[in-house]
Amino acid sequence: MSKFYFHNVRIDMFKMKCSKLFCVLISLVWLAMSPHIVIAAEIKIATGSKSGVYYPVGQAVSQLLKAKDIHIGVISTAGSEQNVDMLLQGAADLAIVQSDVLYMMSQAKSDESYFKYKDPVKTLRGLAALFPEYTQILVRADSDITGILQLVDKQLYVGKVGSGTYKNATDILSSFGIEKNDYMPYAYDISEKGAVEFLLDGKLDAVFDTSGELKVNDPEFRDKLRMVSLSKEAQERIKKDHPYTSFKQVKDYEGREYGVMFSRALLIAGPEGADVEISRGTIVKLIETLIDNLEIEIQRTDKNIEIFTTGNLIARGITINLHPAAKEYYQEKGVLLNISALQLTALFLFLMLLLALLSYLGVNWKWSIWLRFWGQNRFGTGWSRTVRIWNILVGNAFSITLWVSSFVLLLAVIAILSWEDQYAFTHDVHNRFADLHLGELLTWLITFAATGFSQDLFPHSLFGKIAATVIPIIGLGGVIFVFIYSNLKRNERTDKEARGIHVPRLKDHVIICGWNDRVPALIREITTTNRWVKGRKVIVLSEHEQEKPLESFGFIPGSAFFCRGISSDYDKLKEVNLKDAYCAVIVADYHKVQRGNLRGLYTAVALRKTRQKKESRQEKEFKIIAELHYDFNEDRFRYAGVTKLIPLMRVSSSVIGHACMNPGISDLLVRILSFNAPQIALLVGAAEDKNILQAVKDKTFNEAMKRLRKQDILLLAVHRALGKDIGHAETELDFRNPSPYLLNPSAQEDSEYRISEQDDLLIIKSNMAGTSSEQAWSMELGRNLLEQPKTRVYNVANEHLLIIGRDEEIRNVVSTVKNLAQGVISISIDADEKAKITMSERSGVSYLSEELPDFSLEHLESFVCQHKSIFAEVTRAVILEVSPVDSNTEQEDVIYQDDAELSYAMVLLDLYRKLFKKNLHVVAEMRADVNLHLYHDIGIAQPIPINRLIELILARMVFRCLSRQTVVR
Incomplete structure (x- = not known):
């Protein structure tokens, strides 16, 4: 029975083992297949030599996080360069690295003698600043070495190659021109503590040591060592060659101050996508532990390190990009100031201010004109709408004031935050401004600038105080003053310019001498820039009787100006800055037409003589363009130095003459x-x-x-x-x-x-x-x-023309068409309103010639009725300028200038409908463009815009003045 019993026991035990093995296998398979189960891996941190400072700090961090179930393995290394190498290769997950060394690597400023990396190391991510590090130059207390240059030919310890100490030592020595062959480096591998012992034994003359603890305050070496202090001159010399370096004054146990190179020991993480990606929760626990417990844990060691214990300090001085989790934590806690966003905002405001000033001041600049023209052609009405919105935002004094105020206030905020941040860092105090949002800062700043009430909040730093007081006061006060003053002065100046009392000092502008009904359109042509020609500013020099003659035309602001005076007055020509003008245009106004156009001739003489005093032989001849009212003065104008002449009568009659035979000309x-x-x-x-x-x-x-x-x-x-x-x-x-x-x-x-x-x-x-x-x-x-869907094609040889006009002009038109048309009836009206009526054929035979005194519309009707057979053959009527010459043309409203021509056209059209049952084709001279629709509505088939043509010819001459003298014929 006992055998049977033991046999059963063995069987049961075997079954139990099999079931356990089966359960283990099932568990392993389930674990392998489950995507939600992650086996925690040990986080490895690279530190430094065991006798240094980095290694015990790494151990302290490991002990603190072990209590939070975060396992960290500490690795002893040669120093900062090896730590970076291990992070990049994935051999470590965290590392303690010297800040200046890391900065050099991240900025691609590494030297071959220092680092093996020739490209910027940008993938590492910062977590926290742990403690300050001081580059100490240690000598024996009885040494006579007091300066860097005394280290020449001495036995020195400069740290292990690849360490932060080695980098700092070579930076300092090279700044004074001391190279490797100028001193005797200790060739054996020893620690910093060992090097100090060799120094005390007389085997070394000086030791470079970058560490978080000051050796002169170590009880073991307190009375045996002394530091070589870096003077202000030495610091400036080092910083000139190595701009990334920082310096600080430290004290020993007796209160003696030393100038030392200063950096920070940084805790950093490996690149994104490393084998062990540290979670956000782990990083948050790590940072909180460093702030709350690291200082206490370090006290349990024999290291006298000044640990950063506040959030403001632990997040400062990190010379690479922060880990996203660390950055988010610091911003949530209000530790990290988001000055970059403020700087971008300030840059945006500055650009808007610059654009506002350019839009306000550069209305007629070449690039501005080109942009407006390009946008109009490219986008049409949408561009015009955009321009209107843009002008509201930046194109006026109020918007410029707004942008200036915003920029100044934000600049003050950035200055206060930056300087207070620096002050808090150097004095280890809390920056209260960092706890405020931008809106709260702006509210505080505006309230303080306006009322002086600080709300128990005021900067500690000198520059912060200046920014808080001077910038807002100067900015706001200055802006308000400039806005009010500029508007008052501008309004005063604009009023004087409109009345012709003040003329701005222009260059490369066009001077228009005189005034007639063509001048407004001419100004628009000259001042408007388009794809092919550049618009120019205009000054009108005239004796205009209106107080503000240009105000009602709506010219581009700043493009046209008025100067009241006689155009032949030499002083007035100086006032309009003739010496710097592009060209001058003499228009035939009332004063110049009187007495045979002599006043226009005097103006030409004054223009030419005034310019000749300023012109050198190398300069091109100044261009003078003139309207010629009386042809007999042509030679006089030419001798007076006019570059181009526009004989108004000949241009008008020639265009109308050709238009009679070609409706489209x-x-x-x-x-x-x-x-x-x-x-x-x-x-x-x-x-x-x-x-x-x-x-x-x-x-x-x-x-x-x-x-x-x-x-x-x-x-x-x-x-x-x-x-x-x-x-x-x-x-x-x-x-x-x-x-x-x-x-x-x-x-x-x-x-x-x-x-x-x-x-x-x-x-x-x-x-x-x-x-x-x-x-x-x-x-x-x-x-x-x-x-014109009903356009007719005319047979010139069969045309019979009726031409009505005044003396000289009608003679010119008749001479142009008489050899082309079948027959011509001309009614020439002289200054005494006497009419001479002539009928001639292409052969030259004249078979009707009569003279009528006091010719009027009634006479025209009766004469046509009397000679129905002759007038029945007329196919086209040409109405030239028939209204009497008004000696005060510049004072009459432009719209009434064509009344006489319109009256003659209405009478003729009505007569031909009644007498001959046909619509007469009427060609009529039109001086006012605004009457175009009226001409068409009355039934005039072919209005001839003579003034418009002359305006365009004048504008073309302004834009393209040839150097040779020519006369338009």
Whole structure:
């Protein structure tokens, strides 16, 4: 039975063992398969030599965290460089490293003799600053060494290669020009404590030791050692070569002060994605333990280390990026000041302030004008809306004041936080400002600046006190003063400028001498910058009777100014700064038209003589452009030094004469001269654009035209530089041989002329972004066809014209069309309102000639009815300027200038409907653009905007003044 019993017992024991083994296997399999179970790994911390300071500090940290179930293994190393190496290789998870050494590695300033890493070490992450470290230069108490230069040819201990001590020692020595061969380094591997003992035994002359404890305060060496103090001059010399270094004054046990190099011992973690990634909870427990318990634990050792015990100190002086968990903890506790965000905000405010000033002051700067034009072309109405919003934000004095105030206040906050932070660090006190939010800081600062009430909170540092008092007071007070003063002065200055009492000192501007109804539009053309031409500022010098003549036109602010006075007054010409002007335009106003246009002639003489006093031989001739009212003064104006003349009568009559036979000519001229048209005509030098020069240089007209077409440029004419002595025909506006222009070389003898880089080119280019010249031309043609779907094609040879106008102008028009039209009836009205009516045919035969005194609309009606058979053949009526010349034109409202022409048109249209049952095609001269719709509504098929054409011609002459004297004919 006993055998049976024992046999059963064995079986039961075997079953129990099998079941236990099965359970163990199942548990292991379950653990391996479970994703939620993590086996805690030991965290390894790299420290330093066992005789140094890092190793016992690492042991103290390990003991403290062991009580919180966090296991840390302490590794003894050679020092900071090896610790970094171990972190990068994954051999350690934490390390204690000297702050200046780590900084050099992170900034890629490592020297071959110090570190093996040649690229910046950026992946390590800071956790905490543990304690200060002092680079001590130790000598025996009886040594005569008192300065760095006395270490030459001495036996020195400079630390182990790769340690922080070695780096600090070589930095100090090299700053004084002491290299390795200038002293005798101790070649054997000993600890810092061993080196001190060798020093006391006389085997060494000096020892470099970077440590958290001062050896001169160690009871073992207290009376035996002395430190070599670094003077202010020595510190500056070291810092000049090594800007990352810091210095501090320390005291020994007897109160003697020494200047030493200062750094911090930092606790850092390895790179992200290391084998053992330390959790946020572990890092938080680690930092809290360091703050609360490390100082007490260190007291249990024999090390006399000054441990950082407050959050403000433990988070300072970390020379690499903080670990995200540590940074979050410090910010949550209010330990870490987020000054970077404030600095970015200050930078943003500064940029906004700069943009506000540029927007306010740089309205007419080249880049500003280009940006406005580009945005308008690119984004259209959306850009205009954006510009309005932008002007509200930054484009006025109030917004500038707001940005200045914000920037100054934030700058004061940053200064207070920075200096108080530095003060708290150096004096080991709490920075109360770090506990406040930005809103609370701004509220405190504004309250203090306005009332002087500090709310029991005031900076301790000198610069913090200055920032808290001086900056806000100067900033706020100065801003308020500048805002009020600038507005008062600006309003006063603006009022004086509007009344012509004060004229700003301009350069490269245009002076308009005189005033007529063309001047406002001319100012707009000159001051508006677009894709091809740069706008210029304008000063109008006139005897205008209105108090503020420019105020009602709404010109671009700061673009047009008024000076009250006579344009031939030499003192007034100096006042408008003629010597620095770009050019001058003499317009035919009332005062200049009187007495044969002599006042305009006197103005030209005064302009030229005043400029000649200032011009040197090297300077280009000053450009003077003048409107010529009376042709008999042409030679006088030329002799007076006028660069370009616009004979108003000839331009007007020639354009109208051609427009009579070609209904589209006037519209074409306006569009081709306008800078806001889809295509634009430009007179440019061949050498002004390198792409154009490559296409045309040494090429014939036809070759150049084909090559320019590839650049979306249409070549119209070439102005030959070699043709200076070639003039225009004396009797026609048309260009004829001899002429410096090549218009149609295939029909000229010089069709093989080769274009040189001195020639000028008349071209048409697209004035719309992304649109070729041909596309722009087609778009405009298509628009015209849509606007005029019933356009008629006229047979010039069958046209019978009725022309009504005043003396000279009607003669010029008749001479232009008489050889083209089948017949011409002209009604010429003289100054005494006498009318001469003439009927002539293309053959030159005149078969009707009558004179009527006191001609009026009633006479016109009766005369047409009397000669119905003759007037029935009229296909087109041309109405020139028929209103009497008003000697006070500049005072009348512009809109009424075309009343007489409109009246004649209405009478003629009505007569032809009643008498001949047909709609007469009426061509009428129009001086006021505002009457365009009225012209069309009355039934005038072809308004001719003469004033507009003259304005555009004047503007073109301003933008492109040629150096040679020419006269528009």
